Amino acid sequence: MHQRAGASQLKIKILLEVNRWVIVGGLAASIFVTLVLVGTFGPAPIPVLLQYQDPIDTLFQGLVSGVITGVTLILTINQLVLSQELDPIGTQRERMKGALSFRQDLEDATALAVSPAQPSTFLRALIEAIRRKAITLEDAMDTGIDGDMRDEIEDTVDGITDNAEEAQEQLTDSQFGTFNVLGAALGFNYSRKVHDLRRLRNLHSDSLPDEVNERLNDLLEVIKFFGPAREHIKTLYFRWELIDLSRAILYAAIPSLTTTFLMILFYNPREIPGEILGVPNTLWLVSLAVAITILPFLILLSYILRIATVAKRTLAIGPFVLRTTDRNEEIEWEDDFE
Incomplete structure (x- = not known):
């Protein structure tokens, strides 16, 4: 999948594969460190401003409004x-x-005697077929x-079998609810395969x-089943992710709102003297x-990044290849076209 995505492996891993809570933790830590560094070494007298309560009240009052609005949006x-x-x-x-x-x-x-019930096994059976x-x-x-x-057909067949084996290996022991199942489906490039098979049939059948x-x-008839199957799995996954997103934001809203209320009601810089590592407390x-x-916003960002990336990579169903490729496709006509 990384090779077909036209992006670095690190970018694909961050957007799609890394656990969303790891992304949230990394973003929160980055913001925390950035604020400390800018407050310590920046040109603005941040430590002086923090000695006054009004800027802090203004900041967290705005954050309260943002958190409440975001939670309401997620509930919708x-x-x-x-x-x-x-x-x-x-x-x-x-x-x-x-x-x-x-x-x-x-x-x-x-x-197939009976198609499997589990999504990962279902996809694995279809790819094996x-x-x-x-x-x-x-x-x-x-x-x-x-x-x-012969060479053209063998190249097409080799591409199908190699890609199928990679997808099956990724699907082994994968459970629905994780990205592994959908990731394997994305890695199986059925759009190009449908196009290549139709080209072979239409141009060389005689x-x-x-x-x-x-x-x-x-x-060709069997591989056509993969498109609807992948779209159905994607739809189920999106619903699963949105439900997980809603619950995660609701859970994060509790400490988020509690923190803002505490900072607005009880923050008093005069009662927090001293320094740690040369940085004011x-x-x-x-x-x-x-x-x-801002944890609710970071959770929303991490989930939407993956959902939007998957949606972009699966915009078309059938023999359409939307991503940038190094293959210059020529228009081919039938011999009797005038």
Whole structure:
């Protein structure tokens, strides 16, 4: 996935893979350290300002308004997410029919006895079915195919099998609710594979043996299931993340609001004398209070970064490749086009 993302591995890990609480802790620590450093070495007389109560009151009164507004916004988002689960029985029945119909079609196309119930195992079974269909296509190319066409098909098959093995390895022992399941789905580049298979079928079907054409169509039909499956897993993951986000912000709002109230009501710089490591105790206290107060915003930022990144990488369904690539695609016409 890192190679296809067009970004550094560190950036992808931070945006997608690192635990969100680690991101929150890192951001809070960075803000705390920055405030202490700027207050100690900056040109502005911060320690002098901290001796007066009015600037601190003004700061934390603004933070109180921001925290309350943010929590209200998250509650609204949570209600929107929950409202999608409160459909009438007819709509719920249609959803059930659609889910069962998709599973039945997949089982018919892949010879699965019963499609797995767990999302990670379901994706692993689908990817394994795609890999097996690709191998059967390669096995059918024993005779009747010239060198260039054989190389093109083999390159396509090798790309599918290699990518499938990587995704299956990532899905092993992965549990839904973590990013590993969706990360493996993002790493399987089905859009390019659908395009390459359709290109082979549409441009070379007349020159391919019947058995190869049949295996090619079988592979294409199976790989088409991956798009809707990935989008469904993504939708479930987004709902899961938004619910976790709502709970995390509500939990963080309690110490955040408590800290702001304490600073507004009881902060008195004259009662906090002394220094630690050459830094006034008032600066330590105010910096720590600010870092705690903005925890709800940092939690929101960390979750939205991942959700927005995933949404951007999965905007299109089907054979569209939206990211920047080094492949210059040429327009190809049928031979009888005039």
